[in-house]
Amino acid sequence: MIYEEVLEKAKKLMPPSCWVCKYCNGLACRGEIPGTGGKGTGQSFVRSYEKLAEIKVSMDTIYKKKEQDCSVTLFGKQFAAPIFAAPISGMASNYTGHFTEKSYAEKLIHGMLNVGCVAFTGDGVSSHFFNDPLSVIEKAGGMGIPTIKPWDQETIFNKIEQAKKAGVFAIAMDVDSAGLPLIFDSDKEVGPKNIRELSEIRSKIQVPFIIKGVMSVKGALKALESGADAIIVSNHGGRVLDHALAPVEVLPNIKEAIGDRMTILIDGAIRTGLDVFKVLALGADGVLIGRPYVVAAYGGNNLYKENNKRVKGCNENDRL
Ligand SMILES: Cc1cc2nc3c(=O)[nH]c(=O)nc-3n(C[C@H](O)[C@H](O)[C@H](O)COP(=O)(O)O)c2cc1C
Structure with a gap:
């Protein structure tokens, strides 16, 4: 199956949630x-795409031909690509509800492992947003990052224990997510973390700890200080x-301030191999790609023929 076919199939299933645009911008x-x-206004997403597109590549066309190796070692593991x-x-x-949290995690985690890479999984107000994907990671021998x-700290500590039991090789926290409307409006205690709280969280984790949602030099230095x-x-x-700001705008200064003291990953409208190349050249060690993988899961599976309806168990109550 070629990618255009994936997009065509996805287009039949994803609107009005995702319009499956030619350029996911x-x-x-x-x-x-x-x-x-x-x-x-959606400017933050649009800017992430546009600022990446503004970066141009300098060409040196005379060089010795050699095999290209995209593999990378991060968090003590080798991956086929820094992706x-x-x-x-949610x-x-x-x-449009053709996947549950679990069935999407199954497609994503196994799909990534099949190509020698791994997936991060998410979290939400209801416990199954964290637990269901985690159960898939556990079955995959811990090869995923929750x-x-x-x-609140107690809830985080409990989730860390669950992740440990699942044998994960790294744990992440999206520290910025109290800004999400559905999370902020929930009745759960959620909010920013200071260096002391993050250090406390760090002390409970024996595997690499990754802080997601850093957008300034100041923030990066605080993440470093927290361990x-x-x-x-x-x-x-x-x-x-x-x-x-777009993540790619703040990346070079963060790299300059942090150097090699922490691994630096980046996401936000990374869509092509050339985008990956650009951010690696600007100092990132690897990238995350989000929305296009959901499109791939919709379009790359036989959901349309086999199951053109909401999957069982996915209903109005199944919200973040
Ligand atoms: C529908 C949707 C749900 C998301 N859920 C989570 C989540 O649970 N945890 C998290 O850290 N980030 C979440 N994100 C953010 C993504 O991980 C990623 O940072 C963002 O989509 C940028 O990458 P992209 O432009 O390649 O999609 C979500 C993004 C979208 C669009």
């Missing part, structure tokens, strides 16, 4: 949350704050 879905867009699947939750509220939301092993330079796909 945040324009058609501006402001669509629930859905796949950026918050408010991770980003955590995406299959019923943000998408991402915990910044709940994090890695950061993800990310504006959460433009979903937590309107008019934010």
